[in-house]
Amino acid sequence: MTDLAIVNGTVVIPGSDPAQMDVAITGGVISGLVEQGSITGASHVVDATGLHVLPGAIDPHIHLGGYQPLGTDTEPGTRLAALGGVTTLVNYFKATGSYLDLVPEYIKTFERDSHIDAAFHLQLLTEPHLLELETTTRRFGITSYKINLAWKGREKAVFDSDRPVDNGWVWSVMEAMKEIAPDKMVLNVHCENQELKNEAKRRISDEMSPDLEFYERLAPDFSETDSVLSMMLLARVTGVTTYLVHLSSDLTMQALELPWAESDHLFGETCPHYLMHTTDSAAELELTVSPPVRHKEDQDALWEALADGRLDTVGSDSNPILRDTKMGNGEFWSVKPGFDSVGLIVPSLLDGGYHRRGIGLGRIAEIMAESPAKIFGLYPQKGTIASGSDADLILVDLDKESTVGQEATAEHSDFSVFAGMTLRGWPVATISRGELIAQDGHMLSEPGRGRYLRRET
Numbered sequence: 001m002t003d004l005a006i007v008n009g010t011v012v013i014p015g016s017d018p019a020q021m022d023v024a025i026t027g028g029v030i031s032g033l034v035e036q037g038s039i040t041g042a043s044h045v046v047d048a049t050g051l052h053v054l055p056g057a058i059d060p061h062i063h064l065g066g067y068q069p070l071g072t073d074t075e076p077g078t079r080l081a082a083l084g085g086v087t088t089l090v091n092y093f094k095a096t097g098s099y100l101d102l103v104p105e106y107i108k109t110f111e112r113d114s115h116i117d118a119a120f121h122l123q124l125l126t127e128p129h130l131l132e133l134e135t136t137t138r139r140f141g142i143t144s145y146k147i148n149l150a151w152k153g154r155e156k157a158v159f160d161s162d163r164p165v166d167n168g169w170v171w172s173v174m175e176a177m178k179e180i181a182p183d184k185m186v187l188n189v190h191c192e193n194q195e196l197k198n199e200a201k202r203r204i205s206d207e208m209s210p211d212l213e214f215y216e217r218l219a220p221d222f223s224e225t226d227s228v229l230s231m232m233l234l235a236r237v238t239g240v241t242t243y244l245v246h247l248s249s250d251l252t253m254q255a256l257e258l259p260w261a262e263s264d265h266l267f268g269e270t271c272p273h274y275l276m277h278t279t280d281s282a283a284e285l286e287l288t289v290s291p292p293v294r295h296k297e298d299q300d301a302l303w304e305a306l307a308d309g310r311l312d313t314v315g316s317d318s319n320p321i322l323r324d325t326k327m328g329n330g331e332f333w334s335v336k337p338g339f340d341s342v343g344l345i346v347p348s349l350l351d352g353g354y355h356r357r358g359i360g361l362g363r364i365a366e367i368m369a370e371s372p373a374k375i376f377g378l379y380p381q382k383g384t385i386a387s388g389s390d391a392d393l394i395l396v397d398l399d400k401e402s403t404v405g406q407e408a409t410a411e412h413s414d415f416s417v418f419a420g421m422t423l424r425g426w427p428v429a430t431i432s433r434g435e436l437i438a439q440d441g442h443m444l445s446e447p448g449r450g451r452y453l454r455r456e457t
């Protein structure tokens with residue numbers, strides 16, 4: 001009756017202390033969490049002696065198909081995600097045309113090429129995107145959308161739209177969301193006040209120096225925090241669930257101490273590159289990203305906020321790109337933001353969070369699985385270890401040390417900003433819907449088994 005039993009491991013249920021239990025899996029879902037030694041007659045047994053069993057990680061922020069075709073990115077991207085302990089991702093799509101035509105194509109490509117399950121976020125750029133919002137929500141089960149406030153001023157040039165991407169746009173989208181499915185919809189916001197960034201550039205461009213420190217000064221911390229404060233206000237005024245993507249600064253973490261940030265519908269995310277890198281990084285201009293990586297005090301503040309709950313999730317913001325494309329014509333101003341970093345959420349949290357800062361495994365499991373599942377309408381199918389949930393699990397060796405190599409990016413990208421970094425705490429097996437898909441650094445599954453996750457509206 002039991003298809004798969006994971007025995008002798010230490011199970012980490014999000015928010016709880018690790019406990020010795022065995023996990024029974026039947027038909028791809030968890031059918032029991034039981035006393036060790038009590039499962040009999042399982043068809044397959046995985047011995048997890050010395051290992052921790054955590055829920056598979058959910059990467060809530062990834063851009064497969066961002067710089068390159070979706071068909072180029074999906075197989076290697078989801079393979080590396082699975083090897084890194086990610087069992088579900090939520091991918092961003094950005095297009096100027098109608099999503100009603102495009103989403104069926106995205107689903108088809110994804111289900112042809114993916115190793116793991118995925119839901120989608122859509123970026124709202126134009127007035128027609130707002131007009132079709134209710135249809136995209138109900139037809140495809142897409143409940144999360146994104147606004148990137150850093151587009152402000154480039155709408156006409158980049159996506160031929162007359163509608164400014166500003167706080168007014170955010171407010172009008174929030175009002176529309178309230179009408180469609182007020183308790184289900186989430187607005188993701190890239191918080192940067194572009195006016196302040198423009199002024200920063202005007203003030204310092206004659207001091208140009210092609211390094212990360214100068215790059216950081218072009219997008220000062222307060223340009224992020226200014227925008228975060230506005231979003232806190234709009235979330236409060238409208239009551240719409242607001243998710244602040246890729247937060248990067250100490251100043252913003254201070255803003256998240258304000259009483260308005262206590263709200264149950266305001267959430268914050270950071271990324272492995274802000275947690276593991278600073279402007280001193282040896283990766284140099286390979287590490288340009290928006291917002292930029294900052295300083296040691298910002299990094300410390302982000303870890304503290306993850307530990308105390310001001311930050312809720314970690315997303316990779318992985319954006320596969322080849323080095324030649326990224327570096328443009330070799331001049332500083334032509335370097336493009338972003339890089340591939342899929343699959344490093346779990347080792348980053350275990351090395352930097354568990355080992356170096358003493359964040360408990362129950363909290364780590366919340367950050368990497370339960371919180372993103374709850375925020376994006378995937379819980380309890382995803383994001384936990386409980387009877388009836390999908391058997392998306394990882395076996396983790398807390399003491400395994402491994403140095404990230406260039407191969408961390410596979411063929412859809414050809415450099416890793418984490419290359420050379422030795423991290424302690426790695427997944428050694430990944431199980432998706434009861435199927436062992438990766439083990440000891442080897443992929444066992446074929447592409448095409450991943451499912452598109454429609455969310456309830």
Ligand SMILES: [Zn+2]
Nearest residue numbers: 061063092317
């Ligand atoms: Zn992003």
